[in-house]
Amino acid sequence: MNSHWPVPIKAFDEIWTIANKEEFAYELGKFIAHKRHARKLPLSEKEHVFGILSDMQAWIEMEGFHDLFYQAYKLSDCVLVEKTMREIGTERLAKLFAEAKHIYTRHKTDITEEEFRKLEPFDLPEGDGARFDEIAKEFYGSDSQLFELGDRLADFARKHRAEFYP
Numbered sequence: 094m095n096s097h098w099p100v101p102i103k104a105f106d107e108i109w110t111i112a113n114k115e116e117f118a119y120e121l122g123k124f125i126a127h128k129r130h131a132r133k134l135p136l137s138e139k140e141h142v143f144g145i146l147s148d149m150q151a152w153i154e155m156e157g158f159h160d161l162f163y164q165a166y167k168l169s170d171c172v173l174v175e176k177t178m179r180e181i182g183t184e185r186l187a188k189l190f191a192e193a194k195h196i197y198t199r200h201k202t203d204i205t206e207e208e209f210r211k212l213e214p215f216d217l218p219e220g221d222g223a224r225f226d227e228i229a230k231e232f233y234g235s236d237s238q239l240f241e242l243g244d245r246l247a248d249f250a251r252k253h254r255a256e257f258y259p
Contacts, residue, residue, distance in 0.1 A: 105259035114247035122147035139256040158229035159214035168209040183238040
């Protein structure tokens, strides 16, 4: 493919030959972003969750942890992210993410997608806001499983290879 959007994109079949897990995850993430944004093609559920998880660290660094809930993810994405985190063995991240989502949704378990979209991260009750900030620090802490996502996502993609498409 070698398209220059906004960086070179490797051909789909070439990506699957990459042995280094970090490099594989990086290249597949670029391919999926290009597929979604430039080619405007639909993604499978596995491609979608791979894409949003592979962008998670960068999103947090650019916009902040709260913005995962406020702008980056739909409610259905949050459910998928938590489920996939558990599947790939990042249980600590999944627990923190679930707790943060619970706080962000004001402890509502029957919230709709529309209600979720209307929530703001800046008006959390004081105690909840403080805990949400603590979770954000733990989530991005030096010992966080966040920094293992590349390797784990590579294994996830290879396990679900049949659900990734050119």
